[in-house]
Amino acid sequence: MGGAKRLWMEEEERRWGTIDKCVCEACLDTPDLWRMLTAKIRNGVCDYCELEGLPVLPVHEVQVQLYKAIFTYYADPQHAGTPWVDGQWGVKQIDIEDVLAELDFLPVDELAEDIASADRTQLWIKAAHGHWAGVQDDELMLYSWSTFVRTVKHQTRFHFQRIVPERLEDEIPVSEMLRVVAENLANLLTTVAVGTRIYRARHLSQDELARIDASLMGPPPKEHAGAGRMNPAGIPYFYSAFDPRTAVVEIGDPSEDNKALAAAAFQVDRILNVVDLSKLPAVPPALAIDRRRERVTAKFLRKFVESITQKVQKDGREHVDYVPSQVVCEYMAQAYVMPNGQTIDGIIYPSAVSPDGINLVIFPSGRWFEQDKFPDITYLGPA
Numbered sequence: 203m204g205g206a207k208r209l210w211m212e213e214e215e216r217r218w219g220t221i222d223k224c225v226c227e228a229c230l231d232t233p234d235l236w237r238m239l240t241a242k243i244r245n246g247v248c249d250y251c252e253l254e255g256l257p258v259l260p261v262h263e264v265q266v267q268l269y270k271a272i273f274t275y276y277a278d279p280q281h282a283g284t285p286w287v288d289g290q291w292g293v294k295q296i297d298i299e300d301v302l303a304e305l306d307f308l309p310v311d312e313l314a315e316d317i318a319s320a321d322r323t324q325l326w327i328k329a330a331h332g333h334w335a336g337v338q339d340d341e342l343m344l345y346s347w348s349t350f351v352r353t354v355k356h357q358t359r360f361h362f363q364r365i366v367p368e369r370l371e372d373e374i375p376v377s378e379m380l381r382v383v384a385e386n387l388a389n390l391l392t393t394v395a396v397g398t399r400i401y402r403a404r405h406l407s408q409d410e411l412a413r414i415d416a417s418l419m420g421p422p423p424k425e426h427a428g429a430g431r432m433n434p435a436g437i438p439y440f441y442s443a444f445d446p447r448t449a450v451v452e453i454g455d456p457s458e459d460n461k462a463l464a465a466a467a468f469q470v471d472r473i474l475n476v477v478d479l480s481k482l483p484a485v486p487p488a489l490a491i492d493r494r495r496e497r498v499t500a501k502f503l504r505k506f507v508e509s510i511t512q513k514v515q516k517d518g519r520e521h522v523d524y525v526p527s528q529v530v531c532e533y534m535a536q537a538y539v540m541p542n543g544q545t546i547d548g549i550i551y552p553s554a555v556s557p558d559g560i561n562l563v564i565f566p567s568g569r570w571f572e573q574d575k576f577p578d579i580t581y582l583g584p585a
């Protein structure tokens with residue numbers, strides 16, 4: 203077989219023809235591709251802006267890297283098990299220009315045109331793992347979480363062994379989901395420093411207002427602890443905010459007219475290990491396929507935080523809507539152990555009602571806190 207024929211077959215196989223040009227960083231204008239191809243950078247001439255003596259990449263190296271991303275999210279319909287219906291593909295086709303745009307590959311026009319015309323497929327379909335019906339890892343996480351949410355709200359709350367996946371056979375089993383959520387949350391571990399001030403608010407009667415103290419402003423005793431966003435009924439958590447305004451907005455309007463609003467400051471007396479849901483990692487671009495794992499995690503964390511911090515109508519249904527976050531919190535409080543062997547003391551989460559407001563909920567974890575007391579939190583006084 204001649205060299206030309208062999209090259210043609212190779213190009214057919216990989217679905218693109220080689221472009222024998224070089225491109226500089228500015229004309230490529232895709233920082234993730236430039237970063238992933240650092241080892242291939244050389245000194246030369248850019249064929250697009252015609253500048254000389256600057257770092258450039260051979261365009262065929264860009265193509266190699268680019269097609270790794272294309273094949274992660276798309277496939278040639280001929281090789282993806284695509285259904286053929288009434289003389290055409292039964293799945294929407296996407297032309298190569300749109301594929302490049304969807305991947306945020308937006309270099310100088312001439313390079314985008316070169317790459318599009320060297321493409322041997324031209325009409326692609328969305329696919330995962332090379333199959334039109336495949337599911338991307340990030341979607342799989344979200345499906346699995348929504349199955350978990352539905353299960354703990356409406357099917358079973360404590361024992362998941364007999365739950366079978368409903369929609370997708372490779373969904374993460376409900377029984378595994380808490381462990382997987384914890385693994386993802388481990389990316390967000392941080393500490394709250396000794397001396398940090400935190401605030402709580404309550405509606406008090408005039409009588410109570412006159413004798414405001416730690417027991418009035420702290421969490422209720424366990425006999426009176428109702429269910430909250432993060433805690434199951436009967437297990438009091440220490441809800442607080444990092445500023446008094448958020449603490450006040452969080453408790454809403456008083457249910458009785460004769461009650462007045464009171465806020466108090468507390469101080470953290472020992473370092474707290476917490477999961478910080480208020481600072482989520484940025485989602486890496488789809489083209490950065492070396493950061494695919496991070497992308498899946500970041501997308502999941504966003505959805506997870508949105509789901510457990512959403513505004514909930516307090517019409518009785520909150521007792522069901524709060525269940526998924528309660529189950530996750532109890533798992534983090536009671537079962538999760540950090541890589542260094544320590545346990546988690548609480549969760550920082552954005553306020554659902556106060557923009558920019560940040561909350562801190564502290565668990566009554568057995569080792570440090572007595573069952574319904576929080577000895578490492580000191581009452582400072584009204585705020």
Ligand SMILES: [Zn+2]
Nearest residue numbers: 226229248251
């Ligand atoms: Zn250039």
